[in-house]
Amino acid sequence: MGNYKKLALVLFSSAAISACSTINEGIRKIEGTPPDTSISAQSVYDEAKIQYNTWLAKLESSESLKLYSPSLYQDTMQAWSKAVDIYEDFAEDPAVAVKSYSFFSSGTYAERFQAEIAKVDAQYDKLLKLKARADEVLSPSIEQMAYLEEINSEKYYPERFKEMKSMYKSLFAYIADKELADAQNKQAEFLNQAKKLEIETVLEANIKPLEEDFNLLKSQQINEQAPISYLKAKAELALATQTVKSNPRNSQLISEAVKKVKFELAHTTNVAAEVRNLKITKPNELESLVLDLEGQLLSISKVFDKADFRDTPLRKQFQQVAQRANNLSQSHEAILQEVLDLKRHIELLKIQLKTAQAQIEAQRASQTEPAKENKEVNEPKPTT
Secondary structure (H helix, E strand, C coil): CHHHHHHHHHHHHHHHHHHHHHHHHHHHHHHCCCCCCHHHHHHHHHHHHHHHHHHHHHHHCCHHHHHCCHHHHHHHHHHHHHHHHHHHHHCCCHHHHHCEEECCEEEEHHHHHHHHHHHHHHHHHHHHHHHHHHHHHCHHHHHHHHHHHHCCHHHHCHHHHHHHHHHHHHHHHHHHCCCHHHHHHHHHHHHHHHHHHHHHHHHHHHCHHHHHHHHHHHHCCHHHHCHHHHHHHHHHHHHHHHHHHHCCCCHHHHHHHHHHHHHHHHHHHHHHHHHHHHHCCCHHHHHHHHHHHHHHHHHHHHHHCCCCCCCCCHHHHHHHHHHHHHHHHHHHHHHHHHHHHHHHHHHHHHHHHHHHHHHHHHHHHHHHHHHHHHHHHHCCCCCC
């Protein structure tokens, strides 16, 4: 009897399990298959990819922000480095983006990535605000430092440029620490020193080569062979030096001053060469030299009016040729002035002509209108 009870219990249990299985199959059919997580994973991945590319573009060109606060910039880049490490874990497989980041965290890879991006965003925003404040307060220093780099001060004075760079960076540290009064005081000191370096750099670039040329002439005793020309060239050098000190950023003015010095240097060199030639000229060769000079003056004077001044002393011949050249120049200027006057006169005549034409047209119009009116009055009206 006991065996029959056991058999009945086994049969009942099997039937119950089978019934449950049937019920579960029915439920699955009603509910359908489990939802596909691939679509949500892809959208999460796409959003993370957009953020990654956006910040990558921003931070690739952000190194200049390091000047405003090295520590804040480092914090920003560290947060970005962590974000990149997390992104690389799911960059090749979007499905990983929605998986749990670790056994010790309930967040997904994408959520941890978003958290690091939020840190990057916050730090970067602080940097931009600090930059805006520093750019406003330190604008004169920023402009001055940029100009020192533009004129290549580092090439001529590397140690002093290094000192200026150090002073310059310290100004931004004061701004970052919100010590505005100290920043402004240090800025005044920096600008004073930087301006001196600017002037000395321009002098080194433009005047120093000329001074070396003068030293070379002196070593060749040209200052003794052509002392008048040499002193004149020296005077031009002094003017050029003063021009640089007074107008260190006026490149055109400096260029013109340097050009004048170079001209006088060349002139002095040539005069000294002629003096040396005269010294070594033999007495019986001096006549040939004078005749050659007269021949050149005659060629020039014939261009003007075919005049021949060889019956006067050589110095007088030079004066006569110079006078004719001056007269020709003045005559040329007078002709140009006459042409300009004629052009202005022609323009005036054109205006007067247009005014006269307008008046004639107005008179014709006023005469035509009454004629029309008279014609209309005199025309017989049609009979009805």
